[in-house]
Amino acid sequence: MLYRDAIDRHKAMLAEMDALNLIRLTGHLHLYRNEAQLAKDEASWQTRRMHGIPLERLSRKEIEALEPDIAADYQIGMFLPGHGMTIDPLVMATTVAEETSRRQVRFVAEKVLRLVPEGGRIVGVEAGGKVHRADHTVVAAGMWSRELLRAIGYNVPLESQRGYHIDVVDPGVSPSRPVIPADRKVFITPMQGRLRVAGTVELLGLDAPPTEKRARLLLNDLAAVYPQVRLDKLQDNWMGHRPCLPDSLPVIGSARKWAGLWCAFGHGHLGLTGAAVTGDLIANLLCSRPVKVDLAPFSVDRF
Numbered sequence: 369m370l371y372r373d374a375i376d377r378h379k380a381m382l383a384e385m386d387a388l389n390l391i392r393l394t395g396h397l398h399l400y401r402n403e404a405q406l407a408k409d410e411a412s413w414q415t416r417r418m419h420g421i422p423l424e425r426l427s428r429k430e431i432e433a434l435e436p437d438i439a440a441d442y443q444i445g446m447f448l449p450g451h452g453m454t455i456d457p458l459v460m461a462t463t464v465a466e467e468t469s470r471r472q473v474r475f476v477a478e479k480v481l482r483l484v485p486e487g488g489r490i491v492g493v494e495a496g497g498k499v500h501r502a503d504h505t506v507v508a509a510g511m512w513s514r515e516l517l518r519a520i521g522y523n524v525p526l527e528s529q530r531g532y533h534i535d536v537v538d539p540g541v542s543p544s545r546p547v548i549p550a551d552r553k554v555f556i557t558p559m560q561g562r563l564r565v566a567g568t569v570e571l572l573g574l575d576a577p578p579t580e581k582r583a584r585l586l587l588n589d590l591a592a593v594y595p596q597v598r599l600d601k602l603q604d605n606w607m608g609h610r611p612c613l614p615d616s617l618p619v620i621g622s623a624r625k626w627a628g629l630w631c632a633f634g635h636g637h638l639g640l641t642g643a644a645v646t647g648d649l650i651a652n653l654l655c656s657r658p659v660k661v662d663l664a665p666f667s668v669d670r671f
């Protein structure tokens with residue numbers, strides 16, 4: 369339940385930046401063709417119920433009331449009213465970066481070559497031909513955290529589940545919220561001025577080039593849910609890394625082997641959701657403020 373207050377954390381951060389318009393509390397709509405399909409996911413719905421996550425089962429008529437364009441094949445909906453979305457992850461990330469840089473955060477656009485150990489502490493990083501010294505060093509380099517930590521004795525079994533998205537402009541359908549067809553395992557999300565379909569898991573590591581075909585296959589998933597969709601204006605496709613760990617938990621907190629070292633990576637499929645939560649935790653830890661979460665399960669020393 370690390371992410372239970374993720375939306376509140378995002379709202380608090382964006383409100384401070386006068387950018388609350390970047391997220392919308394629309395709920396998420398999961399779709400099933402029939403009872404047999406729904407039964408396959410019962411364990412995950414049961415887990416959500418157990419943890420008190422609000423959810424509603426919807427009939428076909430209720431699906432239509434929320435999202436009129438959805439193909440008639442989808443007869444059952446599971447609606448998560450407390451969930452939300454951003455209207456554009458890139459705009460959100462650049463807004464946060466610009467706002468923080470106005471508040472004394474200094475960005476140095478250099479590749480970190482190594483963490484610098486000295487007398488049992490990590491004392492900073494080497495980048496751009498010099499050592500940047502710091503009282504605290506936070507490794508938040510997504511998939512690339514693995515190599516940075518390997519050099520100081522950690523063998524973190526981080527693996528990339530590569531995923532893709534493709535954006536369609538003027539699609540002729542207009543969902544109001546993320547729509548997730550269970551048989552396709554993709555997210556269809558309205559973005560500013562375009563419709564995005566995202567998904568797939570590809571295990572090809574960090575260096576292989578993107579498989580363009582995979583992004584284009586997402587259009588079949590989109591057409592299964594919206595048979596009337598227009599696909600003549602494709603705007604953008606993208607491949608990204610989801611940094612995943614075998615126990616599906618991220619790595620957050622201090623490192624036992626090295627004083628001054630902190631970790632914030634491995635959020636897998638939920639790194640955008642978890643960003644504000646992890647950022648808040650790390651900020652509190654660095655300032656020696658109490659945190660409510662037991663961080664033991666998230667320690668880098670578990671590997």
Ligand SMILES: Cc1cc2nc3c(=O)[nH]c(=O)nc-3n(C[C@H](O)[C@H](O)[C@H](O)COP(=O)(O)OP(=O)(O)OC[C@H]3O[C@@H](n4cnc5c(N)ncnc54)[C@H](O)[C@@H]3O)c2cc1C
Nearest residue numbers: 479480509510512531532608609635636637638639640641
């Ligand atoms: C198709 C797709 C859809 C997704 N959808 C969602 C979603 O709906 N909701 C959600 O919550 N999550 C989603 N995710 C997951 C999310 O994108 C990731 O969990 C998240 O990006 C991880 O964030 P991160 O900051 O840890 O790593 P990254 O986003 O990979 O960022 C790491 C950064 O570190 C930099 N870096 C690496 N090495 C160095 C170095 N040596 N020196 C300096 N800088 C370095 C990199 O350049 C990069 O900017 C999705 C992912 C994909 C691929």
